[in-house]
């Protein structure tokens with residue numbers, strides 16, 4: 001089966017991890033600082049805070065902004081559940097906004113319609129790897145004195161109007177799960193230029209405790225204070241060593257992802273039922289996912305039949321995502337349901353994610369294209 005996404009690990013990566021395993025610090029050691037520094041420099045921000053997952057990154061961002069009971073945070077319906085869950089984990093209320101049908105990116109018009117006196121933040125999701133319309137979203141955030149957060153789990157290495165992803169919002173969250181651009185097994189990062197917010201997130205990842213083990217060790221002191229309630233959201237040193245090693249290859253991998261996307265785009269010119277999402281002129285797409293909408297009007301087959309046929313042919317397609325407001329948890333707890341975000345709901349019936357990852361061969365890609373052509377003809 002050709003998967004929709006896949007990690008790439010080479011001998012350098014393995015060597016980097018082994019070196020840490022043989023060192024004194026398995027966790028909260030020098031590799032965490034080093035990964036944060038390299039990542040912050042790569043993105044072009046002052047601070048990067050490494051945590052144990054992308055979900056932890058989003059949760060830390062909500063904590064740093066003081067999201068709690070009575071607070072509303074606007075999130076897109078078309079995303080992974082964690083984008084909304086991080087609000088609920090802090091006791092806040094996620095308010096679902098709709099997406100633009102051509103790009104499946106957060107629609108600023110829908111966002112404006114969801115604002116209330118309780119709105120504290122907006123989380124924009126760079127769906128599939130393309131940055132949202134940050135100028136418009138930032139303008140809305142400024143006018144209403146709320147904070148813009150980027151869920152950039154899809155868009156590491158992407159750009160918006162010559163600004164790099166990771167610098168586009170006050171807080172920007174990344175994931176290093178194996179299907180994402182670079183991996184640490186599990187892992188995440190938040191980037192920001194705000195020192196206070198960075199400090200809050202560093203506390204949050206370590207139980208709300210003021211110093212970490214290595215700092216106390218260096219000071220020859222046992223004393224610490226827990227000043228807030230936090231979690232163990234720490235990432236290990238061997239994971240960070242892997243992250244450092246992976247980041248070196250990111251640019252090259254994105255170029256390859258873009259080539260694959262370009263090739264799909266060309267092939268689908270003459271498969272009219274396959275409609276790739278639109279790429280905005282001002283954006284440099286990082287292509288975490290390659291998503292198409294299937295135009296099945298008048299075809300005696302639905303998306304799930306096509307999905308099944310592709311899987312049978314060895315093409316590991318996927319669907320990203322079931323709109324979050326349709327999950328039973330949200331329907332039960334927040335009384336969401338069909339009709340709340342019609343564009344996301346309609347897109348959900350038609351979308352399919354095709355294989356895209358740096359080591360996908362042209363032959364494999366041709367197989368994907370030919371299967372689609374055959375099934376849809």
Ligand SMILES: *Cc1c(COP(=O)(O)O)cnc(C)c1O
Pocket residue numbers: 053054055056079080082083125151153154175176177186187188
């Ligand atoms: C992967 C992902 C997350 C969560 O990241 P984990 O590292 O799996 O916790 C959050 N939001 C989006 C959009 C993602 O794709």
